[in-house]
Amino acid sequence: MILKGVDLTIKRGEYVSIVGASGSGKSTLLYLLGGLDRPDRTDENDRQFTPRSAVFIDGRNTHDLTDAQLALVRNEKIGFVFQFHYLLKEFTAAENIALPMFKLGRWSRHECMKRAVALLDRFNLASKAKRRANRLSGGEQQRVAIARALANEPAVLLADEPTGNLDRKNSEVVADIFNSLAANGQTIVIVTHDQSLAHRARRMVTMEDGSITADEALT
Amino acid sequence: MRWFISIRYLLAHLRQSLVCIAGVTISVTMFIAMTAMMNGFTDKFIIETVEASGHITIHDEPRETRTPILERAYKNPNALLDLEGVKPRDKIEKIKNPGGLLATLRRMPGIVAVAPQVTGDLIATYGTKTMTLNIIGVEPEQTLAVTTIGKDIVAGDFGRLKTAADGVVIGRGVSDVLGAKIDDIITLSSPTGGLTTAKVVGVFATGVTPTDYGRGYMMLNDVQTLLNKKNIINEIIIRTDDYTKAESYAVQIEALAGYKTESWQESNANFLKIFKIQTIITYIITAALLVVAAFGVLNILIMAVLERVNDIAILKSFGLSRGDVTQIYVFQGLVIGFIGSIIGLGLGKLTVEGLRRLPIQVEGLVKSEGLLMSERGANYITAFVASILVVLIAAVYPARRAAKYDPVEVIRGAH
Numbered sequence: 001m002i003l004k005g006v007d008l009t010i011k012r013g014e015y016v017s018i019v020g021a022s023g024s025g026k027s028t029l030l031y032l033l034g035g036l037d038r039p040d041r042t043d044e045n046d047r048q049f050t051p052r053s054a055v056f057i058d059g060r061n062t063h064d065l066t067d068a069q070l071a072l073v074r075n076e077k078i079g080f081v082f083q084f085h086y087l088l089k090e091f092t093a094a095e096n097i098a099l100p101m102f103k104l105g106r107w108s109r110h111e112c113m114k115r116a117v118a119l120l121d122r123f124n125l126a127s128k129a130k131r132r133a134n135r136l137s138g139g140e141q142q143r144v145a146i147a148r149a150l151a152n153e154p155a156v157l158l159a160d161e162p163t164g165n166l167d168r169k170n171s172e173v174v175a176d177i178f179n180s181l182a183a184n185g186q187t188i189v190i191v192t193h194d195q196s197l198a199h200r201a202r203r204m205v206t207m208e209d210g211s212i213t214a215d216e217a218l219t
Numbered sequence: 220m221r222w223f224i225s226i227r228y229l230l231a232h233l234r235q236s237l238v239c240i241a242g243v244t245i246s247v248t249m250f251i252a253m254t255a256m257m258n259g260f261t262d263k264f265i266i267e268t269v270e271a272s273g274h275i276t277i278h279d280e281p282r283e284t285r286t287p288i289l290e291r292a293y294k295n296p297n298a299l300l301d302l303e304g305v306k307p308r309d310k311i312e313k314i315k316n317p318g319g320l321l322a323t324l325r326r327m328p329g330i331v332a333v334a335p336q337v338t339g340d341l342i343a344t345y346g347t348k349t350m351t352l353n354i355i356g357v358e359p360e361q362t363l364a365v366t367t368i369g370k371d372i373v374a375g376d377f378g379r380l381k382t383a384a385d386g387v388v389i390g391r392g393v394s395d396v397l398g399a400k401i402d403d404i405i406t407l408s409s410p411t412g413g414l415t416t417a418k419v420v421g422v423f424a425t426g427v428t429p430t431d432y433g434r435g436y437m438m439l440n441d442v443q444t445l446l447n448k449k450n451i452i453n454e455i456i457i458r459t460d461d462y463t464k465a466e467s468y469a470v471q472i473e474a475l476a477g478y479k480t481e482s483w484q485e486s487n488a489n490f491l492k493i494f495k496i497q498t499i500i501t502y503i504i505t506a507a508l509l510v511v512a513a514f515g516v517l518n519i520l521i522m523a524v525l526e527r528v529n530d531i532a533i534l535k536s537f538g539l540s541r542g543d544v545t546q547i548y549v550f551q552g553l554v555i556g557f558i559g560s561i562i563g564l565g566l567g568k569l570t571v572e573g574l575r576r577l578p579i580q581v582e583g584l585v586k587s588e589g590l591l592m593s594e595r596g597a598n599y600i601t602a603f604v605a606s607i608l609v610v611l612i613a614a615v616y617p618a619r620r621a622a623k624y625d626p627v628e629v630i631r632g633a634h
Contacts, residue, residue, distance in 0.1 A: 027631070031627050034536075036535075036536055036626055036627055037627045067540060067541060068540040068541070068542060071535065071538050071539060071540035071541075071543075072538060072540075074535075074536065074537065074538045075537060075538020075539075076538070079537075080536045080537065082533075082536075082630055084529075086529050086530075086532065086533040086536075086630075087533075088224075088530050088533070088534075090227045090228065090230070090231045091227060099220065099224070099534075099537065100537040100538055102220035102223065103220055103537070103538050103539060103543070104538070148537065149537075151537075160630070
């Protein structure tokens with residue numbers, strides 16, 4: 001995927017949706033923003049080149065970071081939510097949320113678990129804290145995944161088709177969650193096909209063929 | 220966190236994990252039991268041989284053999300000359316001035332005791348039974364100081380050699396074959412024509428079959444007469460302060476004495492070689508078992524990687540590095556190796572104790588009641604370290620494979 005002339009700045013507290021046809025580069029852009037992917041450093045003939053593009057996360061240029069350093073940035077600053085919930089099925093709901101906190105190491109094990117339960121409580125899932133992830137319903141799993149993305153109080157929450165695999169009712173629940181998070185000042189970027197979800201954001205970026213073709217504020 | 224995830228993953232495949240652990244356990248147990256058995260056997264043989272025959276033996280033969288006269292006279296091997304019917308020179312084999320040598324040896328540091336002896340082969344006859352006997356003429360007190368033959372006596376008394384006229388002490392095997400018991404009179408004849416009757420005054424059993432089935436002891440001067448070797452000493456046996464150092468002492472003594480001086484290691488080189496081969500076989504068998512166990516670990520971990528590709532992607536998305544993912548899988552291998560080998564060490568110890576108590580009569584090169592087991596701490600350590608190491612190596616490939624997954628590709632692939 002090639003992105004062309006993309007220049008996008010997302011400010012603290014913004015709620016942005018990125019829309020566009022399949023293959024327009026919106027997911028790629030999201031993964032680049034979150035440091036999950038990085039610009040290629042070799043061309044199609046495997047020759048080294050220095051990409052002119054750069055991704056800044058929370059003001060920090062990620063170009064020269066090692067993979068391990070970038071992983072730490074993801075751990076601390078980024079919360080990812082994907083279309084498929086990707087919970088670790090051998091772990092309970094609370095443990096799934098606690099894992100990123102364990103990695104961060106800012107809190108003790110006990111505190112991590114307490115914070116995980118508190119996060120679940122925010123999404124009305126406190127009663128499911130000790131349930132294995134694979135014994136939760138699809139909607140519940142996606143809510144746990146959102147809670148996990150918020151575990152380390154990330155600078156930005158990045159969601160890739162978060163409602164893509166949910167029925168209408170659960171999509172509504174997720175959309176409401178994003179709304180209330182945004183209302184509390186959480187920076188959110190959503191990539192979605194779901195027009196109603198996209199229009200709930202306060203800014204909508206449209207992509208086409210690797211370029212940004214529209215960037216409008218929504219009321 | 221990495222341990223936490225590793226353990227949870229292992230528990231998710233509890234049955235396969237237990238099979239892997241069992242694989243490691245079996246190889247460690249086998250190694251412990253087999254090495255203990257080999258060592259027990261080897262140790263018994265060495266101790267009995269060494270203690271019954273002396274640590275070092277000086278023989279009457281000079282180290283270098285004389286080259287035939289023709290070869291000395293005509294260096295050209297193509298010379299058309301032939302001398303037929305050349306027989307070994309009729310020289311009297313003996314150690315010259317044994318008294319002086321004995322005195323010198325007694326003053327050497329590291330030497331505890333020395334004893335002169337004369338040896339030769341005799342035919343022993345009792346009734347209609349006949350067998351060859353390697354007879355050793357001894358001075359009982361001196362021989363008892365060098366060897367432990369005194370405590371191997373099962374009937375009669377070694378000291379009675381001195382008091383009984385023409386007394387002989389024979390091995391248990393000899394006694395069995397001839398049917399001659401204590402106080403029976405056997406006939407001894409030598410190839411040189413000597414003939415005498417001797418009274419069995421003692422029977423010994425060292426546990427080493429070649430010795431028990433072929434050796435007899437008589438007074439030094441009796442044997443000298445019988446073998447027609449008047450006043451001749453043809454061997455000196457030596458006890459050192461440490462039998463493991465016998466080889467280096469032997470070299471010193473040979474330089475001093477000028478006679479072929481054999482340490483027990485040299486005298487028993489054939490047997491020691493067999494033991495070495497046995498040890499190698501043991502190592503090969505257990506290594507093969509361990510490799511099989513390692514493949515089990517490799518297998519279960521590769522499975523654990525393949526079915527958790529999504530997990531790996533998500534772990535990476537929320538901040539685990541390649542190193543973290545590698546460690547999660549290496550830890551799984553380590554846990555299997557650690558638990559497997561710890562149980563293996565315990566079971567190995569139990570097996571050793573069990574075999575030790577097994578009421579089996581062993582009679583081969585060594586005769587004993589029950590299996591001889593000799594454990595060494597080093598074997599336990601080797602088993603532990605080797606199994607952990609091998610399992611670790613098996614874990615590295617799947618772990619690295621897991622770490623290599625690109626989360627973006629995995630997540631896109633699921634779309």
